[in-house]
Amino acid sequence: MTDVSPTRDQLIWVLQLVGGDGIADVTPLKLGGSPWLVRWTGGDGGGRAVLHLGDRTDAERQARAETAMPIADQHGVPVPDVLGSRLDDESAMLLIEWIDGRSTRPVEPDVERIEALGAMAAVIFRANLGGVRLAEVTRPIDGVDFAAMRAAHPHPLLDEAARRLDGAPPEGPTGLVHGDLWSGNALWNGDDLVAVIDWDCAGVGPAGVDLGSLRLDAALAWGPEAAEHVLAGWEREAGERAADVAYWDAVAAVNTPPDLGWFVEGTVDALGRPDLTRELMVQRRDAFLRDALQRLDAER
Template sequence: MTALSTTEVIATGERLLSRPLRLVRELSGGQDAVTILATDGTESYVVRAFSQESPAVGHEIGVLERLDPLGAMAPRLIAYGEESGHPVIVTTALDGNHPDPDLPPDVIAEQMASALARIHQLDGTGLRPEPQEPPTRTSRLSVRAHAQWERLDLSGRVLTHFDFWCGNALWNNDRLVGVVDWNGARWAPRGVDVAWCRQDLVLLGSVAAADHFLRSYEERSGHHVPDIRAWDVLAAEHADPHVESWDVNYAGIGRADITAAILRKRLDAWIDELLG
């Protein structure tokens, strides 16, 4: 079924809030949501509409209530409902913008590490547990990921964002000020988020920044991630079939220079390093 239009999303937000809203702008919501920034003249809100029967809103509601310790770095739930079968959620709008395309990868790495160390202090007990089983595909990378499964430390689970990349962070110049898109959060080992963010830094073009992120995260969190290579392999195995389609997500944060071809090239080089 087709997604809701921007006009329909605004109208649904007005119904849920019982007040008129004015569209400020459309936001990059990835590939599974229509996301807008709207205002009632006093307060600003983010309204997100997902595909029909998506469980995303139900999951996010259970996560947002756990994020109070993050303060202004996380959104607060305002309202939720549905329109024509599309789940819709309204949250507070966080200050900040997408990372500047000229922001050095090492700065992104440092700020992401600091934020993730705070997130991983939160309890994820009761959220969906991940990972649940090793990969089942038959590619060379999948076979390696399956073999690495036994090396993973699946204990010490925390609240994990589960899509922790720079496009889900909000920035004020060179400072990370917020993290959004919490509907996928899980109860999982910290290596899940660490590897996913490392891979994003690789796709931004800097393996060195990925390594800097790991060192900074371990220092700030006080936790060593000895099985990071195994987590890196699993992250790459997940990305491998889809990475070209992520050009839309990078374009949505102002990085149209990161094309499908560049994503494929950078991930392939990363996979070669991981398998070497």
């Protein structure tokens, strides 16, 4: 995604979609760039929407979101409505409904919320795709080359884990996966989960892609015990035991920057948790990965 502000022509397109009279303001929602919160004026009092703005290389990922979100919505996942999309010679745009909610999380773990996110991963996975074709997903955030990051900044534990995970994933059923499911992509209004956002990594894959991602996120935020609450929520909603948990935990940990870089920045920004320092989160990530590898050894 781009940090370049929407152009006049792009904002006119937004107004045409929503029936607004004029743009009131445009505000970046993530680290100074896309997506953008667009407010408009009009006879009905105006409104707000979220504009995902990128170049043509972002078109495929925006298409994944545009395809997956209505499917998820039909199966009980709270998602914003897609208002429109546009692809031209220079840019790719996706306009979605603004949902009033927050992703900030407390310093102490909220077990009910953590379990609710685990349950939501199971709801997403069992959505009926109805013959719709989506990209195959076998790891979180599949648009980022984490292998290149490890090559540039070697990390012995990550390197060892990547070698052990090399090859085909465990066999099992596939379904809809979000592909970047973590607490920063969940919006809450009080105790209600009102939206799951940022679907540009969505596709078809094993349930462990989202389950491992959520378990790692919980461990980073609150320690290893929190990851078990994610699993409890998933298994209660799914009505069965999750398969290959250790493998997918390791996959989630390997698919992070070696020093956690923008993972730390995103967590502090989205969750309002300045207590989560880089050093603490790297320590927790590495401990989570070591435990996953030990469980993998025990299973073999």
